[in-house]
Each structure stands twice: as structure tokens, then as C-alpha cells.
Amino acid sequence: MVFHVAIARSLREAIAHMFIRQTTTNNKATGEGYFTYRLVRGERIGGKVRQITVLNLGRHFPIKQEDWPLLCRRIEQLLQPQEILLPLACSEVIERTAQRYVGQLIARSSLPDQTAHADPTPADAAPPAHPAPDYQEVDIDSLQQTQPRSVGVEQVALHALSQQGFIKMLTELGINGVMRAAILGNLVGRMAQPASERATWHWLQTQSALGELIDVDFAGLSHMRLYRASDILLHHRAAIEESLFRSLQTLFNLEETVTLYDLTNTYFEGEAAANPNALHGRSKEKRTDCPLLTLGLVLDGSGFVRRSKTFAGNVSEGTTLETMLSGLDAPPSAMVIMDAGIATEANLAWLSDHGYRYLAVRRGGARQFDETRAVRIETAGGEPLRLQKMVSEENKDVLLYCHSAGREAKETAMMVRFTEGFEAGLQKIAEGLQKPRSEKRYAKLLERIGRLKEKSRGASQHYTVNLTTDDAGKFVTALSWDKTPIDGTMLTHPGVYCLRSNETTWSEERLWRTYTMLTDLESVFRSLKSELGLRPVFHQKEDRSDGHLFITVLAYQCVQVLRTQLKKAGINDSWSSLRKTLSVQCRVTTSMRRRDGRTVHLRKSTVAEPALAAIYQALAVNSAPGGTKKLIC
Numbered sequence: 001m002v003f004h005v006a007i008a009r010s011l012r013e014a015i016a017h018m019f020i021r022q023t024t025t026n027n028k029a030t031g032e033g034y035f036t037y038r039l040v041r042g043e044r045i046g047g048k049v050r051q052i053t054v055l056n057l058g059r060h061f062p063i064k065q066e067d068w069p070l071l072c073r074r075i076e077q078l079l080q081p082q083e084i085l086l087p088l089a090c091s092e093v094i095e096r097t098a099q100r101y102v103g104q105l106i107a108r109s110s111l112p113d114q115t116a117h118a119d120p121t122p123a124d125a126a127p128p129a130h131p132a133p134d135y136q137e138v139d140i141d142s143l144q145q146t147q148p149r150s151v152g153v154e155q156v157a158l159h160a161l162s163q164q165g166f167i168k169m170l171t172e173l174g175i176n177g178v179m180r181a182a183i184l185g186n187l188v189g190r191m192a193q194p195a196s197e198r199a200t201w202h203w204l205q206t207q208s209a210l211g212e213l214i215d216v217d218f219a220g221l222s223h224m225r226l227y228r229a230s231d232i233l234l235h236h237r238a239a240i241e242e243s244l245f246r247s248l249q250t251l252f253n254l255e256e257t258v259t260l261y262d263l264t265n266t267y268f269e270g271e272a273a274a275n276p277n278a279l280h281g282r283s284k285e286k287r288t289d290c291p292l293l294t295l296g297l298v299l300d301g302s303g304f305v306r307r308s309k310t311f312a313g314n315v316s317e318g319t320t321l322e323t324m325l326s327g328l329d330a331p332p333s334a335m336v337i338m339d340a341g342i343a344t345e346a347n348l349a350w351l352s353d354h355g356y357r358y359l360a361v362r363r364g365g366a367r368q369f370d371e372t373r374a375v376r377i378e379t380a381g382g383e384p385l386r387l388q389k390m391v392s393e394e395n396k397d398v399l400l401y402c403h404s405a406g407r408e409a410k411e412t413a414m415m416v417r418f419t420e421g422f423e424a425g426l427q428k429i430a431e432g433l434q435k436p437r438s439e440k441r442y443a444k445l446l447e448r449i450g451r452l453k454e455k456s457r458g459a460s461q462h463y464t465v466n467l468t469t470d471d472a473g474k475f476v477t478a479l480s481w482d483k484t485p486i487d488g489t490m491l492t493h494p495g496v497y498c499l500r501s502n503e504t505t506w507s508e509e510r511l512w513r514t515y516t517m518l519t520d521l522e523s524v525f526r527s528l529k530s531e532l533g534l535r536p537v538f539h540q541k542e543d544r545s546d547g548h549l550f551i552t553v554l555a556y557q558c559v560q561v562l563r564t565q566l567k568k569a570g571i572n573d574s575w576s577s578l579r580k581t582l583s584v585q586c587r588v589t590t591s592m593r594r595r596d597g598r599t600v601h602l603r604k605s606t607v608a609e610p611a612l613a614a615i616y617q618a619l620a621v622n623s624a625p626g627g628t629k630k631l632i633c
Contacts, residue, residue, distance in 0.1 A: 017042055018054060018076060020061075020068040037061040039072070039101065055101055058220060067094055074098040079105070079633045080599050081144055081591055100219045103147050106589055106603045107212050109629040134630075136600055142593040149209035151605055152582030152612060153192040155625040158213060160558035161187070165247045173236050181216040182229035190555040192579065194533025197226040197548075209587040212603075212626050230547030237550060241307055244557060248304050252564060258301035259336045260517060261324065263317050264525045265294045266535045266549070275542045281314030293537060295528075295549050296324050303520045303560050308553045310546045317341040322350055335359055335503065337518050343500070352502055359515050362399065362500040366488025369401050369496050377509050387508035400499040400511050408495025415491050418459035423481075425452040426465065430479040440475045442467065462486055528556050531575045562619070569618035581611045587626050594632075603629040 018041045025036050037057040042049050063071055074088050075098050090098070161167060161184070170180045188210050189200035201223040204210060211218045233240065248254060265283060267290035272278035278291035292313025298306045309324055321342055332355030338347075343360035351358045374386040388401040429448060432438040439445065445467065453460035462485050468478040485491045499515055506514075528534040534552045539545045559575045566578070573581075590602045608616055608623040616623040 018072045020057070020063075020072065021051065025059075034059055039075070055104060057101075060220070063094065063097060067091075070094060071098055075101055078102040079601070079631075099147070100217075103589070104217060106601045106631045107626075107629055108215075109603075109631050136592075137595045138592040138600060139595075140592070142591075144591045145588050146591065147589045147603075148586040149212070149588075150192065150207055150583055150585070151209040151213070151587045151625045152585035152608075153579055154188055154208060154210040154213055155585075155621060156562055156582060156615070156619060157188040157191050157558055158184075158210075159619055159621050160561040163247075163251060163561055164244050164557070166244065169240065169243045173239065175232060175236075178221070178225065179229055179232055181214065181218075182221065182225040183233060184214060185210065185216075185218060185221075186226055186229050186233075186551050187555055187558065190532055190551050191558060191575075192583070194531070194552075194555075196538045197230065198223050201226050209626060212587060227544065230551060231543060233554070234543060234547045234550055237308075240554070241305065244554075245300075245304065245306050248557075248561070251561075252302060252304075254300055254302055254304070257333070257335060258514065258517060259306070259325075259334050260299040260301065260303075260520070261297070261321060261336060261338045261342060262518070262522075262525070263294055263296045263311070263315075263320060263342070264529065264534075265292045265313060266529070266537055267292050268545075269536045269538050270540060272537070272540050272545070274540050275545055277310065277312040277542060278545070279313040281312075290536075293545055293549070294320075295534070295553075296320050297525075297553070298324050301514075301517050302564065303523075305553055305557055305560075308550065310549055318344040318347060321347045325351075325354075325356070333357065335514065337515060339518065348500075348502075357501070357503045359499060359501040359503065359511065362498040365498060367401075367490070367493035367496045367498070368488060369403050369493055374401075374403070375508050377512070385512070387512055389508045389511075391504050395504055397500060397502045398504045398511070400501070400508060401496055402499065402512060403496050405495065407497070411490050411494035414457070415459060415494065418457045419462070419483075419491075422452060422456040422459050422463065425455075426463075426479065426481055433476060433479060440477075442469055442474055442476050445476050445479075458490070461489070462491055527559060527575055528552055531579075532556055532559070566615065566618050569614075571615065571618055578615065581615065584609060585612055585625075598632055601631040601633070603631075 018039055021038050021040050023036050023038065024033055026033050036059045038053050039055040039057055040051045040053050043052045044050075070088065070090065071094050074090055074094060077088060078098055079102060167180065167184070170183060175183070185204045186197065186200060189195070189203055189208070192208065193200070193203050195203070201218075201221075204218040204221075208218075210216075265281070267283060267287040268275075268278050269290070272291050275291075275293075277293055280288070280290075281292050281294075283290070283292055294311040294313055294315050296309045296311060298308075300306055307324060309320075311320055318341065321336075321338070325336070335357045336351055336359070338358070338360045340361040340363045343358070343363055348358055348360070369386075370388055371386070374388040377385050377387065379385055383404065383406055386403045388403075390399045390401070392398070426449070429445065433440060439448075449465055462483055464482045464484065466480045466482070467476050468480075469476055499511060501511060503511070532552050532555050534549065537545050537548055539548055562578070563575065566573075571578075585606050585608055587603060587605045590604070592600050594600060603626075605624050605626055613623055
């Protein structure tokens with residue numbers, strides 16, 4: 001049968017009788033001598049047999065010399081799979097090494113086919129628009145497919161990094177090629193399969209085609225390189241964040257008018273005794289059993305990170321704002337948006353004194369709403385919203401009372417549940433007073449009522465509880481209560497919340513729509529925690545823990561670049577959903593025996609399915625990452 005394939009390069013001669021050669025090399029800088037290893041084959045040229053290098057194996061070749069012949073025979077068998085009569089008994093190390101070298105030979109296709117009459121296409125040349133068809137007569141029954149490796153997430157991750165000028169920036173920082181590869185492995189791994197650095201190292205070796213896309217052999221890279229890459233990123237943290245945000249400003253035409261700020265925390269697996277910042281505090285995941293580490297982010301209105309910083313796990317939200325904004329180089333007129341936990345009086349005063357504008361949820365205070373002074377708008381979801389603006393007498397700040405019908409229904413249902421629960425608890429105590437053996441001591445009943453108040457979520461403030469005692473005042477004989485709603489609370493003004501700002505010239509609608517940007521920040525943290533592996537932290541040292549968080553921040557930056565570009569094409573999926581769509585594409589090696597007994601090996605990506613093709617089209621990237629490689633032997 002005839003099998004039609006599009007090719008990039010092919011092998012000039014069948015590889016046979018390969019062996020490993022050890023060569024002494026001197027370091028040009030120090031003069032130090034060391035051994036390097038090469039996979040070579042003999043070739044007769046002009047009547048003489050010469051050794052032709054098939055593959056450079058480097059100086060850290062892992063196989064013992066007595067196993068070299070077995071390794072070479074196994075490589076030959078893998079290149080000629082249909083010729084295997086008796087499989088070789090190989091150790092796991094030899095089998096894994098042979099598979100690795102065969103994969104490199106096919107991926108690089110460094111040896112052109114002897115039967116090719118035209119010159120092979122240069123590796124750096126653009127592929128022809130319509131490559132000439134290459135017809136091979138092969139045995140379909142001999143077809144084998146091996147070495148599937150994921151390539152979809154890797155392709156778009158590299159696109160996002162390229163858009164930000166990340167790789168160029170690493171070069172400008174003086175980071176060498178090996179560490180640049182380790183850094184890319186860390187970042188892409190965090191986007192594709194969030195895990196620890198060691199788990200990422202295994203993923204790069206056994207599941208990902210990232211090495212093919214950037215021409216790096218991750219199987220020959222020590223896992224310690226990934227840890228050191230984390231150290232290097234942390235060392236250059238300020239320069240990296242500044243460079244990336246400048247690139248994003250140019251790429252998306254960002255305006256420096258809005259600054260979002262918030263905190264989140266992550267927990268450690270283990271005690272992390274060597275990390276002074278790993279402290280117990282208020283866990284947003286209710287992990288009171290674990291030490292915590294806090295991450296602060298400053299973002300622009302589009303959700304891109306400007307600065308990040310790690311704090312101790314027990315840090316108070318209100319104490320970090322000045323530390324983060326100092327040295328930010330944001331224009332004095334920038335609007336800082338934050339939640340109530342950070343909007344302390346001290347922070348608001350500091351922002352005003354330093355020329356910043358602020359917009360935040362007011363801390364405390366009574367609720368109110370005057371329907372006659374309110375304006376009506378609609379949310380992005382079409383829900384009606386009413387806004388009442390009140391400017392202070394000194395014209396220094398403004399309060400914006402917001403009423404949402406949807407929020408009113410929710411809070412009303414909450415208050416019904418809490419008040420009914422509180423009343424049911426009081427009724428149970430009252431009925432118990434009629435039983436002969438029930439607790440009637442005044443002090444004990446006060447404790448029970450106190451516990452009820454704690455569980456009532458504020459509903460108890462609307463009740464006056466009366467206890468009737470005996471003449472001695474020690475025992476309670478009856479219990480009753482009165483309900484008097486307190487004005488300005490959730491019970492009397494459900495669905496109302498208040499924003500506070502020192503920007504007095506903006507309209508009600510502009511203030512509210514600007515504050516809703518903080519919702520995007522909350523989605524940022526959800527992405528960091530649930531989609532990009534912020535939690536948990538397995539490291540025990542401070543620098544490594546900080547590096548883990550910084551890698552997650554950089555991975556988020558890439559995700560935000562992709563999602564921003566995809567939204568313009570109407571693709572609004574979460575990163576988890578996008579990652580599932582991207583993960584189905586792999587690079588696979590297909591091997592078939594030709595009529596002449598030689599074997600054709602093709603390394604190629606699977607065809608992008610419609611949803612994946614739409615993503616590639618929106619990003620304007622190649623839908624067949626890695627191209628096609630051919631080896632005939």
C-alpha cells in the first residue's frame with residue numbers, strides 16, 4: 001500500500017553498528033580536561049571507514065561502560081522495531097536511556113535520507129506553503145505509534161511568554177541557556193500541571209513535548225536545576241515584574257489609572273520550621289492546623305500583576321498597603337481599589353496624604369438608603385441596581401450607598417434563617433424551665449444564651465431577652481423576649497452596602513463600575529489557588545517558598561495574557577477549561593516498515609480538534625506545533 005506523508009527531513013543512510021566513543025576535551029577557559037561521550041557509527045568514505053557522530057551525549061553520560069554495547073543494540077532495535085526477533089533483556093535505566101536517545105534522533109532528524117535528491121530544508125527556514133508530497137510504500141500492518149507527549153498547553157504558554165518578551169528579558173539579565181530552559185520548564189509546568197518542582201521535573205521528562213519546542217533535553221537536566229531556577233527568578237523579582245508590566249502596557253495599551261490591591265494566603269504541608277514567615281494565622285481555607293504564608297498583589301485594572309510580595313502568615317491585611325505601594329512608581333492620581341479588610345482609617349489617610357485616590361467598601365457604619373435620591377443602572381448581567389451618592393460637607397470624600405434586589409433577597413433569607421434559629425434556641429430554653437431536672441441556674445442560662453448569640457450572626461442584637469428569677473436571684477423561673485429591629489442594619493436595610501472614596505467628581509455609575517474591578521481580582525486569586533497550584537507549599541526554606549509563589553504569579557500573568565486575547569475572539573472560558581481543551585493535542589512518533597526493509601519514523605503533532613483550532617486561530621499561532629520530523633533507517 002502507498003502511504004502519503006509530508007516530511008521535513010530524512011536519513012541518508014541506515015544507522016547500523018553504532019557504538020559509544022569517549023573523547024577527552026579541554027575547557028578553553030581553565031584548561032581543565034574532561035571526558036565527553038558520543039554515539040557514532042562507521043561509514044566508508046573514499047575507501048576509508050570513518051566515524052560519524054550520530055548524537056552528542058554530553059559529559060554526564062549515565063551508563064556504565066560494560067553496558068554500552070547493550071545500549072547501542074537496543075537503540076538499533078528501536079529504530080528498526082519490525083526486525084526484533086528476540087527482545088533484549090535491558091534494565092530500566094538502559095531502556096529509558098535508549099528511548100530518550102531515539103526520541104532525540106527522530107525529533108532532530110539530523111541525518112538526511114540517502115534517497116533524497118533535493119537538499120534538505122534548513123532547520124531555521126520557514127516551511128513551504130505547500131510542501132511537495134512524499135510518497136512512501138509501506139506495510140500498514142507494521143505501523144506503531146510511540147512516545148506521545150502533550151504539546152497544546154506548551155504551545156500557547158510559549159506564545160504568552162513571547163508576547164511579554166520574557167525569554168529575551170532572561171537573556172538580557174545574563175541568565176545562561178540551561179537556566180533559561182529550567183525557568184521555562186517551571187513556568188510552563190505550573191500552567192499545564194501545577195505541582196511541586198520535583199513533580200514538574202518528572203512531567204517534563206515523561207509527559208511533555210516542551211523540550212522539543214525549545215530544543216532542550218529535559219531528561220538530561222537535574223531536578224536541582226528547577227530549584228535553582230526558582231532562586232534566580234526570585235533574585236531578579238523586581239526587574240522581572242517591571243519589565244513584564246512595561247511590555248504588557250505596550251501590548252494591551254494599558255492606562256495607569258487604576259490599581260487593585262488584595263491579599264490571600266496559602267498553607268504549608270509540614271511545619272516549615274526553617275521559614276520564619278511560616279506562621280499560624282487566619283486561614284481563608286480554614287487550615288488552622290497548618291502554618292501559613294501570605295501573598296500580596298498589586299494589579300492594574302485589566303488584572304495584570306504589577307508587584308507581588310510575600311508576608312508572614314499571621315500578617316494583618318491593614319498593615320501591608322504602605323509597604324506594597326511605596327516604590328510602586330504609580331502616578332499620584334492612580335485610583336487604589338481595595339476591600340474593607342485593607343481600608344483602615346490609617347491606610348485611607350496615607351493614600352490621601354501621598355496623592356492617591358481610593359475606592360473601597362466602608363468599614364462599619366449604619367446602612368441607609370433614600371429611594372428619592374437614587375439613580376438606577378443595570379449590572380453586566382442585566383440586574384437592576386440603585387445608587388445613592390452622598391458627599392461630605394468638606395467635599396473631601398463621598399459615600400455611595402448601593403442597593404441590589406438580588407442581594408436583598410439573599411440577605412432577607414439569611415436574616416429569616418438566623419432570627420428563626422435564635423428564637424428556636426430561646427424557645428427550647430424556655431420549655432426546659434418547665435422540666436424538673438433541667439438546668440435553671442441563672443449563671444448557666446446566661447452562658448447558654450451567650451452561645452446562642454454567638455451563632456446568630458448578628459440577629460441577636462434585635463432581641464431583648466428577659467429572665468425571671470426566684471427571690472434569691474439564683475434560679476430562673478421564666479424566659480421571654482422582645483424583638484425590636486435596629487435601624488441601619490441588615491434586618492432593616494437588606495441588600496444595601498456602602499462604598500467610600502475621595503474621588504468626589506465621579507458619577508454614581510462610574511464609581512460603582514470601577515469598584516467592580518475588584519471582582520476580577522478575586523477571580524485572580526481563585527485562579528492562583530485552584531488552577532495554578534498556589535496551595536499547598538511543600539518547601540521548608542523561606543527562599544524556596546517565596547520562589548514557589550512567584551512562579552505561580554508569573555504563570556498567572558501568562559494565563560491573563562492568553563485569556564485577554566481570547567476574550568477579544570469571544571472565547572471566555574476559564575483556564576481550567578482551556579487547559580482541558582489544549583491537553584488533548586500530543587506529538588506522536590509513527591513508525592512503518594517500507595518495502596525495502598527500512599523503517600520510516602515520523603514525529604508529528606495530532607490534528608487540532610475544532611475547539612482547539614479556534615483557540616490557535618484566535619491567538620494566531622501554528623496549529624501543528626513542532627512541525628514534522630522524518631527519519632528513515
